[in-house]
Amino acid sequence: MENQRIGYLGPKGTFTKMAVDALFDGGSFISYESIPACLDAVERGDIETGVVPLENAIEGSVHLTIDYLVHQVNQAIIAEMTVPIKQHLLVHPDYQGERVKKIYSHSHAIAQCHQYLHKHYPDAEIEYTASTGRAAEIVASSGRETAAIGNHLAAEENGLKLLDTNIHDYDNNHTRFAVVQKNPKTLKVKDHTVSKHKTTVMVTLPKDYAGALHQVLAAFSWRKMNLSKIESRPMKTGLGNYFFLIDVDQPYDQVLFPGVQAELEALGCQLKVLGTYPAYQIDIPAPIQKA
Numbered sequence: 001m002e003n004q005r006i007g008y009l010g011p012k013g014t015f016t017k018m019a020v021d022a023l024f025d026g027g028s029f030i031s032y033e034s035i036p037a038c039l040d041a042v043e044r045g046d047i048e049t050g051v052v053p054l055e056n057a058i059e060g061s062v063h064l065t066i067d068y069l070v071h072q073v074n075q076a077i078i079a080e081m082t083v084p085i086k087q088h089l090l091v092h093p094d095y096q097g098e099r100v101k102k103i104y105s106h107s108h109a110i111a112q113c114h115q116y117l118h119k120h121y122p123d124a125e126i127e128y129t130a131s132t133g134r135a136a137e138i139v140a141s142s143g144r145e146t147a148a149i150g151n152h153l154a155a156e157e158n159g160l161k162l163l164d165t166n167i168h169d170y171d172n173n174h175t176r177f178a179v180v181q182k183n184p185k186t187l188k189v190k191d192h193t194v195s196k197h198k199t200t201v202m203v204t205l206p207k208d209y210a211g212a213l214h215q216v217l218a219a220f221s222w223r224k225m226n227l228s229k230i231e232s233r234p235m236k237t238g239l240g241n242y243f244f245l246i247d248v249d250q251p252y253d254q255v256l257f258p259g260v261q262a263e264l265e266a267l268g269c270q271l272k273v274l275g276t277y278p279a280y281q282i283d284i285p286a287p288i289q290k291a
């Protein structure tokens, strides 16, 4: 197999990079500063594979990823991985107990630590960054009164100290990452447990009428197809227009899915398969203690 080129939401020390390191068995890893930049690179063919965050257990979906996959690019989800997320408070190596005035991080990381921030740093200014890795970079090159929320890899990569550890508000914190490709090819991955095989479909309804969603769900339900997620997002064509993203807990097949599609099309709905893929469950051990 040729060398696999994998792009990810960087820079160094992001959770996405941790997930990439844990899943892939070799390859060239290319960092992108934002989710759109990574997906654009896949679309242009600069890289075959992109890895972007999809959903967090505390904060929910990463809408930027979902919307970009649906509206801006034409790519398939070819794998998914779920990894544990442990958020820490990272400070400059010269930090000596100063009052932290400004805290940087990705909006999802900030949201995972809302209660902690409210309790311990109610007066600190919050600044959102494109990733937790970027927040750590900023703190490394700024003063001792700043902090970043991020992981232990970001601390190591940027030479930061851990002021506090495990600051996320709820214990069972996990994020799902999507592995996407434009022209699906086989991936070289480490030996991980595949927890299940899933298929993600996007369904659009013709217009708002009574029972429309019920009829859509019925097409899956009477075929005994288990759904693990359903989410509505705006079509971006006007208030009240939505599409539904549905995760079905089984691989695509030539009987049930075409059956659902035909049934939905008869109702005036459209169904597009966004991917059928293995879902990996990956455990990343947290190596460090509070400094």
Ligand SMILES: O=C(O)C(=O)C[C@]1(C(=O)O)C=C[C@@H](O)C=C1
Binding pocket: 009, 013, 014, 015, 016, 017, 053, 055, 056, 062, 085, 106, 108, 109, 130, 131, 132, 133, 175
């Ligand atoms: O900023 C990072 O480190 C990311 O990989 C992004 C991201 C996200 O978008 O949810 C990934 C995992 C965590 O939930 C926080 C941030």
